[in-house]
Amino acid sequence: MTTKFAYDKSNIPKIYSVARHLPIETMNLWLKTIQDSLVTPVETILDLGCGEGRFSLPLATKFNARVYGIDPSKQMLSTARNRDKAIKQVKYLLGCGEHIPLAGNAISMVFMSMVYHHFEDVDETISEIRRVLSNHGYLVLRNTTQDDIDQIEFLNFFPKAKQIDLQRMPTEDEIVAKFKANGFNLLSHHILEQVFAQDYQEYYEKISRRGLSALALISDKDFISGLRALKRYCEQQPMNTKVREGIHLFVFQK
Numbered sequence: 646m647t648t649k650f651a652y653d654k655s656n657i658p659k660i661y662s663v664a665r666h667l668p669i670e671t672m673n674l675w676l677k678t679i680q681d682s683l684v685t686p687v688e689t690i691l692d693l694g695c696g697e698g699r700f701s702l703p704l705a706t707k708f709n710a711r712v713y714g715i716d717p718s719k720q721m722l723s724t725a726r727n728r729d730k731a732i733k734q735v736k737y738l739l740g741c742g743e744h745i746p747l748a749g750n751a752i753s754m755v756f757m758s759m760v761y762h763h764f765e766d767v768d769e770t771i772s773e774i775r776r777v778l779s780n781h782g783y784l785v786l787r788n789t790t791q792d793d794i795d796q797i798e799f800l801n802f803f804p805k806a807k808q809i810d811l812q813r814m815p816t817e818d819e820i821v822a823k824f825k826a827n828g829f830n831l832l833s834h835h836i837l838e839q840v841f842a843q844d845y846q847e848y849y850e851k852i853s854r855r856g857l858s859a860l861a862l863i864s865d866k867d868f869i870s871g872l873r874a875l876k877r878y879c880e881q882q883p884m885n886t887k888v889r890e891g892i893h894l895f896v897f898q899k
């Protein structure tokens with residue numbers, strides 16, 4: 646089963662902003678935790694695999710920095726550009742981890758959210774990150790890992806999607822080993838229990854949009870039957886219960 650995924654050949658760019666929206670409290674938690682991990686100010690940020698820029702403008706605002714959002718999906722970039730066209734601090738460019746269209750030493754922090762498992766070539770990407778990062782620059786990685794797939798509730802209803810994520814997600818040890826082997830020091834590591842939905846009804850609605858690539862990779866039949874079971878489960882959960890999921894945040898320094 647292939648786990649490679651081309652966003653522009655899917656429906657995801659049309660529904661990403663609703664399906665993957667993060668509540669403001671969640672966004673603030675990520676930004677604050679990143680800020681607390683840095684020891685020097687950052688002036689230029691690369692949001693690598695920025696998608697439609699979910700984090701790009703919030704990063705520019707929080708750090709008062711210039712942000713380059715880079716992504717290979719023209720459709721995801723088009724949403725980002727349309728929304729942020731009046732913002733001079735943020736620039737969106739077509740590119741990918743393996744070929745970053747920026748000069749060497751141009752960036753003080755590279756941020757990557759939920760993109761590590763999409764790279765065609767992780768080693769090539771890390772070498773590109775080293776090239777664009779200035780000395781002592783930061784690499785901030787936000788990703789799910791193989792180690793904690795079991796705590797992602799909805800995946801229990803879509804066994805084939807779970808299998809895909811188990812196959813393609815890195816382990817925590819793998820991430821740390823890869824960056825250490827490439828000359829990065831680990832400054833901090835957290836698993837943030839982020840709120841993904843305010844209650845189980847919203848959780849069901851978000852998952853039903855099929856905005857996660859693992860759900861787009863399974864058959865319609867598997868998706869529909871999983872969704873039916875997820876609906877029953879969500880209806881049985883107590884009202885006003887926030888739905889949380891643990892996502893890793895690694896902060897490395899070059």
Ligand SMILES: C[S@@+](CC[C@H](N)C(=O)[O-])C[C@H]1O[C@@H](n2cnc3c(N)ncnc32)[C@H](O)[C@@H]1O
Nearest residue numbers: 652694695696699718741742758759760763764
């Ligand atoms: C799950 S989305 C994450 C988007 C954004 N970082 C966020 O958190 O909202 C994954 C993104 O990775 C991008 N992507 C896929 N292959 C990539 C590559 N080789 N280099 C950089 N980005 C890539 C996709 O186009 C997609 O926009």
